[in-house]
Structure formats: structure tokens, C-alpha cells
Amino acid sequence: MAVTVDELRARAKTAGFPVGAVVAAERAKGEATALARLRAASRRKGELIEPEPIETQGVVWRVAMVAPSQAIEVAGDLGDLGFRAYCPLGRRVVYRARLAAGKRGRRVDTFPVFGGYVFVGEAGAPVVRGVHPKVVCILGDARGALAVPPAAIAAIAAAECEGRWDATRRAKASPFVAGAAVRLVAGPFADFAAVVEAVERSGRIRIAAAVFGQATTIRVEAAQLALVDAA
Secondary structure (H helix, E strand, O other): OOOHHHHHHHHHHHOOOOOHHHHHHHHOOHHHHHHHHHHHHHHOOOOOOOOOOOOOOOEEEEEEEOOOOOOHHHHHHHHHOOEEEEEEEEEEEEHHHHHHEEEEEEEEEEOOOOOEEEEEEEOOOOOOHHHHHOOOOEEEEEEOOOOOHHHHHHHHHHHHHHHOOHHHHHHHHHOOOOEEEEEEEOOOOOOOOEEEEEEOOOOOOEEEEOOEEEEEEEEEOOOHEEEEEOO
């Protein structure tokens, strides 16, 4: 059974230990909490733990607002306190980033997809602003805290598992390579034939197409292209 915030505070007071020490002890008890710790550590290392499906049914989901730079940390802490906290993560590539010893190079950064918004599943105790010192507020209105449908949380988790916000995964999976024959399927040049010149760092595709009889370079999104069967 999930441990509430008040129970953790009471345990700390009775044992004469700091609240943080009691939280650390609870942290080691569940796999979900262990994953939250790994995610927090991965942010410090610039790595991303592969996302896993989460159980969303039978839980009342709220939205906590925090500073974007603290979202992953707060999500881990709320998990320690007995809540089912979920902070969807993405990964972006930074080129010419500052590295050690003043050098510049390629760096992969982990980031919270929704900035400072963390989804919190209530487990027994309701989640309130005072549950964590870094929680600015719980989104809601005069009627109370906003409830997010479990289906919406499940859809977000599925998108994360598919790599929707993982730029490195998209780059690896791209079927468009230099020299490939393609056809535009959307946009003002739909149905034009073209040849891929390059896949840019941003993920956009640079193609060469014959527009009004002249070879023209166009930059488009991958979703606007389809490969042409060589046969």
C-alpha cells in the first residue's frame, strides 16, 4: 500500500531521522521508484533510460506545475512519497555544444516533454501544493484540481515509448538517404518527383526537384515524402 506524505513525516519524527533519509529508504522498495531514480540520474549524464509502459487505469491523475529544470527531480520525489508520478521524457541533439575542457561537439540532452508540468496519480492521499516545496501549484479551477483522463496519460506514454520525442531515434530510423528517389505527397509541390540531397541535422530533408523545368532545392519534413519503388 502506498505511503502518504503525512506517514513519511510521522516516521521521520518518531525515528529522529531527517525526512530525506526516510524517503531514501522508501525509494528502494519499488521498481517504479527505482526507474524514477534512474531517469533523474540519466538527465545528469545526458542519457535517456528507455521508456516503459505505465499503468494508468484506476488512478486519478492530476497535473503539478514546477520549474521545467526541476520536473524530473520532482517526479522522482513524488514517486518516493507514494504517488504515481509521470514526467514524459524526450531527447534532443545539440551540435557544437560546450563539452569538457572548453571543447565543442555533439551532445544529447534529455528534457521533460511538457516542460514544468508533471502528471501525478493520486494513491490514497490527494496531491496538494504543499506536498513538495518545488511544486508551484496543482492545475485546476474553482471546482478543484484538474483531472486528466487515464486514456490521455496512456496515449502520451505510448507516444513516448514509440520515440515520438526522441530525436536520435528518429534520425536512426529515417529511410531517406542521399540519392534516394522520392515523391512529395503533401504541400504545394505534391506529386513532384525528387531526389534526396541530404538529411539535415534538424531532421528536415533537403531534396532536388524539377520545378518549372529548373532544378530547385527544397527543404521539407519527412512526413511530406514517400520513397519511390525502384522497380
